[in-house]
Amino acid sequence: MASALPARTPVRKTVAAALALAASAPLLSGCFEEPSAHDAVRDFLVGWQSGDYEMAARRTDGDPGHVAKALAEVRLQLDAASLRFHLTGVSRSGDASQAGFRAEVDLGENNPLWVYHGKLPLHLVDGAWKVRWSPSVLHPQLKEGQRFAVPPISDSRQPVLDRNRDALQRDAVLYVAGVTPAHLKDPERLCEELAEVTGFAQDRLLSRIHSAPPNELAPLVTFGRRKYAELQSRLNAIQGITIRPQKQPVDPGAPTQIVGRVSAITPETEQQLGGPQRAGDSVGLSGLQKAYQDQLTGATAIRVITLDLKTGKEVAELAKWEGRSNAPVQTTIDARLQGSAEVAVASANKAALVAVKASTGEVLAVATQQFHQEKDALGGKFAAGSVFSIVAADALLQAGVTAKQRLPCPSERTVGGARFQQTGGSTGGTPTFKGSLANACVTALAALGRRVDAGTLSASARSFGIGSDWQLPLKSFSGSLPRLTSSAARAKAIVGQNIKVSPLSMALIAGAIKNGTWHPPVLVKQPATPDPAAETPPVRQPNPIKLDPARTDMLRGLMRAGVTSGTAATANANGPQVYGISSFTTGDRSWFIGYQDDVAVAVLAEGNDPAAIAGAFFHGVHSTA
Known part of the structure; x- marks a missing residue:
C-alpha cells in the first residue's frame, strides 16, 4: 500500500481538534494512576488524528513501521477529509486497561460524517502503558487480512424536459478514465502522470484509487469530446489507464441558454462545487442545468465496507447512506x-x-x-x-x-x-x-x-x-x-x-x-x-x-x-x-x-x-x- 499522504483537512482545524483532545488530560489522569497511561492514549489518538502516525505507532506494542502504515492507510482507504476522536470512558483491571473512543470520519464535503465507537485495549509493557495492537483498534469489525473501502453508487445525470416530458437536450459522449487498483504496479507514478496531464491534484487521484475496491474499475477523471481528443495521445501513454465512453444528457437543445451548458468535472469546477467529486460527474455551467445541479445529479449513495485482501471480496458493510435520488426537471417550454x-x-x-x-x-x-x-x-x-x-x-x-x-x-x-x-x-x-x-x-x-x-x-x-x-x-x-x-x-x-x-x-x-x-x-x-x-x-x-x-x-x-x-x-x-x-x-x-x-x-x-x-x-x- 502507498505511504501516507498529507491530510486534506486545514491545519488550523486539525490543531484545534488535537488541542481539544489534549485538554481532557486532567480527566484522564484521574482514571490512570500512572501518567504515562494517559500519555499513551493521548499520543495514540492525537497522532492518528493529526497525521503523526509515527508518534501514534510508538504508543502501541506493534511494529512501529507496520502500525504507522496501517494508520495512514485508514485515511486513504476511506478517502477521508479528516478524522476526529473523543474519549468516552476508561476502565482498568490489574495490569490491563481499556479506553473507549468515538470516531468521527469526514468522508468529504457534501458527504456524510461516519461516526462509530471503538476500543483501545492497553497493557503494561516493561512498565509503560501500550495500546495492544490489532486491526480491531481501527474498527471493532476489522480483522487481519482486511481493509476499508468506500465504493460510491451514483446515477447518471437526469435531463431537463419540456412540458410534454420530452428531453430538451441530447445525449453526448463523455470519456471516463479509470483504473483497476489491483492491476496497478505503481499507482503513485500513474497518478503523478495523470495529474500532469489533467491538472487534478495527485493526492486526490491516489486517494480515489486507495478507497476503491481493488478489483473494480475506479473512475478517476471525465473528459468531454474536445478535451479528450486534445489529450487522447497523452492519456494512451499512461500505462494502466482504461478509457470508457459514457452517454449523458448534456448537449442542450433549444432554448439552449435556458436549458444551459454542462461540463465534465474539471479541476476548476471541482473547487467551485466545494469538495471532492466523483469522476463521471458533470456540472451545470449555466441556465437550468446550473440552477438545478443538485436536483439533476442527486447525492451519491455511499457505503463503507471491509474487503478481504486476498480475494478482494466484500466481507461486511459498516455503514451506508442512501444519498438523494436525482430526478428530471420539467419545464413549461413547448x-x-x-x-x-x-x-x-x-x-x-x-x-x-x-x-x-x-x-x-x-x-x-x-x-x-x-x-x-x-x-x-x-x-x-x-x-x-x-x-x-x-x-x-x-x-x-x-x-x-x-x-x-x-x-x-x-x-x-x-x-x-x-x-x-x-x-x-x-x-x-x-x-x-x-x-x-x-x-x-x-x-x-x-x-x-x-x-x-x-x-x-x-x-x-x-x-x-x-x-x-x-x-x-x-x-x-x-x-x-x-x-x-x-x-x-x-x-x-x-x-x-x-x-x-x-x-x-x-x-x-x-x-x-x-x-x-x-x-x-x-x-x-x-x-x-x-x-x-x-x-x-x-x-x-x-x-x-x-x-x-x-x-x-x-x-x-x-x-x-x-x-x-x-x-x-x-x-x-x-x-x-x-x-x-x-x-x-x-x-x-x-x-x-x-x-x-x-x-x-x-x-x-x-x-x-x-x-x-x-x-x-x-x-x-x-x-x-
Whole structure:
C-alpha cells in the first residue's frame, strides 16, 4: 500500500481538534494512576488524528513501521477529509486497561460524517502503558487480512424536459478514465502522470484509487469530446489507464441558454462545487442545468465496507447512506412553439421573442438572435417604448379618456418641460385615442400625461405585474417605474420612456389582456418548489391579479386595432385573429406585444419589424398545430 499522504483537512482545524483532545488530560489522569497511561492514549489518538502516525505507532506494542502504515492507510482507504476522536470512558483491571473512543470520519464535503465507537485495549509493557495492537483498534469489525473501502453508487445525470416530458437536450459522449487498483504496479507514478496531464491534484487521484475496491474499475477523471481528443495521445501513454465512453444528457437543445451548458468535472469546477467529486460527474455551467445541479445529479449513495485482501471480496458493510435520488426537471417550454420561435427570429439582425400561456403565465418559448435568452429575454432591462401605452390606457380609461377622443398628433410636443418627437409614421391631423395608440403616436399619447394622476397610473402598472416580486430560478426582471410626481414623468411613462421592462414582463402584459387576469411567470413545473441551489434565494410568488373586465375588453379592442389599422399590421397571420400593437424604433429598438388564442408574445428587435417576427411565429404555430 502507498505511504501516507498529507491530510486534506486545514491545519488550523486539525490543531484545534488535537488541542481539544489534549485538554481532557486532567480527566484522564484521574482514571490512570500512572501518567504515562494517559500519555499513551493521548499520543495514540492525537497522532492518528493529526497525521503523526509515527508518534501514534510508538504508543502501541506493534511494529512501529507496520502500525504507522496501517494508520495512514485508514485515511486513504476511506478517502477521508479528516478524522476526529473523543474519549468516552476508561476502565482498568490489574495490569490491563481499556479506553473507549468515538470516531468521527469526514468522508468529504457534501458527504456524510461516519461516526462509530471503538476500543483501545492497553497493557503494561516493561512498565509503560501500550495500546495492544490489532486491526480491531481501527474498527471493532476489522480483522487481519482486511481493509476499508468506500465504493460510491451514483446515477447518471437526469435531463431537463419540456412540458410534454420530452428531453430538451441530447445525449453526448463523455470519456471516463479509470483504473483497476489491483492491476496497478505503481499507482503513485500513474497518478503523478495523470495529474500532469489533467491538472487534478495527485493526492486526490491516489486517494480515489486507495478507497476503491481493488478489483473494480475506479473512475478517476471525465473528459468531454474536445478535451479528450486534445489529450487522447497523452492519456494512451499512461500505462494502466482504461478509457470508457459514457452517454449523458448534456448537449442542450433549444432554448439552449435556458436549458444551459454542462461540463465534465474539471479541476476548476471541482473547487467551485466545494469538495471532492466523483469522476463521471458533470456540472451545470449555466441556465437550468446550473440552477438545478443538485436536483439533476442527486447525492451519491455511499457505503463503507471491509474487503478481504486476498480475494478482494466484500466481507461486511459498516455503514451506508442512501444519498438523494436525482430526478428530471420539467419545464413549461413547448418544443413545438419553441421551434416556431427559433424559425421566426432566425433571419433577424437582433431580436428576442418570449411566448407565454396567457391563462397561466407559463413560459412556452424563448428565442433570441444576438440577444441572450436569460440575461436579455428574461432578465433584460429595456425601455418599454410606446407599447406600454396599452398599460397606461387602463389608467387613462379610468380617468375618463375614451377610445373616440380626438388627440392632435404633431411631429413634436412639450409636456411639463419634457420634449417628445414622433420618429415614425404619419403626423398631423387629430386621430382618436384608439388610432393614436394603434399607430404609436407618441406626441398625442404624451399629451395625456396631464389627464391622469400618479396613483392611478402606478396602480395600473402594478396590476400588470410591473415591479412585482415574482422570481424564476433564472435571472429575470419584472419591470420598474419611477416616481410619477410631475406631468412630464407621467407623459414619459405613458409612452414608455422611463419604464424599464423585459420581454418576459411584456409578454405577461399581453397575456393579462387576453385572459383578464395577470399571472406571474412559471418556467419550471417539477420540482414544484424552487431549487435551493438557484443563484437567487426563492421568494413567494405573487398571486394572480384580476383586471377590471370592462376596461380589459376595451384594451382588447385597442390591440385589435393595432393589427388591423395600425403599425402592427404585419403581425397578421393565417388562422385565428392576432391582437397586438407595435412601437416605432427608439434608439434602434422597437417592440411588439400581442396574442393569438391562448399564446401571448413579446418581441424586441433591432433593425427588424417586431410585428413581422411575431407574425412569422404565429404562422408557424398555426401551421404546425
